[in-house]
Amino acid sequence: MAKVNPDFAQEVKASEEFDAAACMNCGVCSAVCPMEIELLPRRVFRYALLGLEDRVLENTGNIYSCLLCKMCEANCPAEVHIAENVRFLRYYLNKNVFKL
Amino acid sequence: MIDNLRIRGSVLPIAARSATKWAKGLDIPRGGKTVIYTGLMYQLLPYITASVRNLERFEDSFWGKFVFVARYFNKILNVSKFMGFPSKADLTEYNQILRNIALLLRQAGVEFGYLHERELYSGALAYDLGADDAFRLHASKVYERLKQDGVQSLITVDPHTTNMLRTVYPRFIDGYDMHVRSYLEVLVERNMPAARKADADVVIHDSCVYARYENVIEEPRTLLDRAGYRVKELRDSKEMTHCCGGPVESLYPKLANRIGKKRVQQLENAGAQNAALMCPICLATLKKAGRAKIQITDISNLLAEAYCDGQFN
Numbered sequence: 001m002a003k004v005n006p007d008f009a010q011e012v013k014a015s016e017e018f019d020a021a022a023c024m025n026c027g028v029c030s031a032v033c034p035m036e037i038e039l040l041p042r043r044v045f046r047y048a049l050l051g052l053e054d055r056v057l058e059n060t061g062n063i064y065s066c067l068l069c070k071m072c073e074a075n076c077p078a079e080v081h082i083a084e085n086v087r088f089l090r091y092y093l094n095k096n097v098f099k100l
Numbered sequence: 101m102i103d104n105l106r107i108r109g110s111v112l113p114i115a116a117r118s119a120t121k122w123a124k125g126l127d128i129p130r131g132g133k134t135v136i137y138t139g140l141m142y143q144l145l146p147y148i149t150a151s152v153r154n155l156e157r158f159e160d161s162f163w164g165k166f167v168f169v170a171r172y173f174n175k176i177l178n179v180s181k182f183m184g185f186p187s188k189a190d191l192t193e194y195n196q197i198l199r200n201i202a203l204l205l206r207q208a209g210v211e212f213g214y215l216h217e218r219e220l221y222s223g224a225l226a227y228d229l230g231a232d233d234a235f236r237l238h239a240s241k242v243y244e245r246l247k248q249d250g251v252q253s254l255i256t257v258d259p260h261t262t263n264m265l266r267t268v269y270p271r272f273i274d275g276y277d278m279h280v281r282s283y284l285e286v287l288v289e290r291n292m293p294a295a296r297k298a299d300a301d302v303v304i305h306d307s308c309v310y311a312r313y314e315n316v317i318e319e320p321r322t323l324l325d326r327a328g329y330r331v332k333e334l335r336d337s338k339e340m341t342h343c344c345g346g347p348v349e350s351l352y353p354k355l356a357n358r359i360g361k362k363r364v365q366q367l368e369n370a371g372a373q374n375a376a377l378m379c380p381i382c383l384a385t386l387k388k389a390g391r392a393k394i395q396i397t398d399i400s401n402l403l404a405e406a407y408c409d410g411q412f413n
Contacts, residue, residue: 034342034359034362035355035359064229064351065348065351067343067345067348068308068347069308069312069343069347070308070312071308071340071342071343073312074312074339074340087227087228087230088230089230091230091231091232092230093230094229100234
């Protein structure tokens with residue numbers, strides 16, 4: 001069962017950096033990713049948009065595995081700023097999970 | 101990493117002597133309105149390569165569970181000093197790349213200084229890992245030092261430092277006013293003739309950051325073409341360049357190596373004698389990916405051979 005954290009959802013919504021709302025879940029990003037991480041970015045972004053903090057935390061390893069190479073972004077038809085979104089999630093994890 | 105940045109000014113601190121050795125004998129003036137800015141990237145890579153070699157040994161072992169202990173020691177004692185010792189060959193190779201770039205700029209008639217031991221790392225890794233607060237403090241420190249030294253214009257030598265100083269710093273520092281160009285852009289503008297024309301095929305491995313963050317795509321091609329190289333294009337090139345895997349090497353060395361091997365295979369399939377790279381991380385990662393049937397080299401080596409006539413050595 002998925003659990004929504006309203007504070008997390010609010011922080012994602014209020015963020016100027018996180019812009020995955022335009023994602024149409026086409027999967028091109030996952031298809032071209034050199035790291036071959038299927039979960040990242042589209043599914044993790046969907047979790048973030050829905051405020052499913054637990055699901056995002058389960059994917060901490062994947063989030064830090066991203067190369068930030070923008071291969072996904074170069075192919076994204078919705079022009080989502082994928083690399084910056086990943087960085088936002090890293091920033092969130094650093095502050096709220098690792099307390100850095 | 102954040103402690104290193106805050107206490108020692110770099111994610112992997114190295115001695116100033118090591119960071120500035122490349123400039124020995126070049127008599128580059130100290131400071132000035134225009135400076136060559138290395139961001140310490142080429143100098144750091146031999147140390148990172150040596151550290152990763154050791155990290156790989158621990159990655160899946162019993163002792164890997166205790167690597168976190170280093171974090172606490174590092175607050176007092178610079179643990180980086182013990183993480184790996186770079187090979188002399190690597191140090192010579194990476195320093196030569198910086199010398200090539202300085203000599204190319206001189207050959208092109210560019211006047212520039214260098215901050216020598218006052219130069220700081222750009223903070224790129226902290227930014228990439230989302231450590232924005234630590235990054236902001238560090239970026240401010242870098243900018244303050246540039247202003248103290250009267251710098252107005254920066255000539256960068258690697259894609260990550262270019263991206264940080266040109267595109268990211270303005271978002272973190274109010275009133276940021278540095279003019280930043282990659283040395284490749286500067287050389288194209290100067291339009292200098294080749295001292296000797298090459299007669300060889302070359303395939304370009306575009307840096308992700310140059311191609312997709314900074315739009316530095318045509319410049320390496322123009323310079324190689326003017327030097328007489330025949331540039332062979334890959335399907336995965338320019339804006340669609342395939343990452344080398346390097347950015348995650350310190351976290352997941354085995355994954356990075358797999359990606360690197362795939363890219364080397366693509367470069368070999370182009371059928372050229374040389375693969376021209378333009379990033380120290382790409383260079384370290386692809387060379388490490390295994391024995392290649394193609395000469396993997398930094399583009400500055402090819403350009404220096406073609407454009408430098410020896411009078412500025």
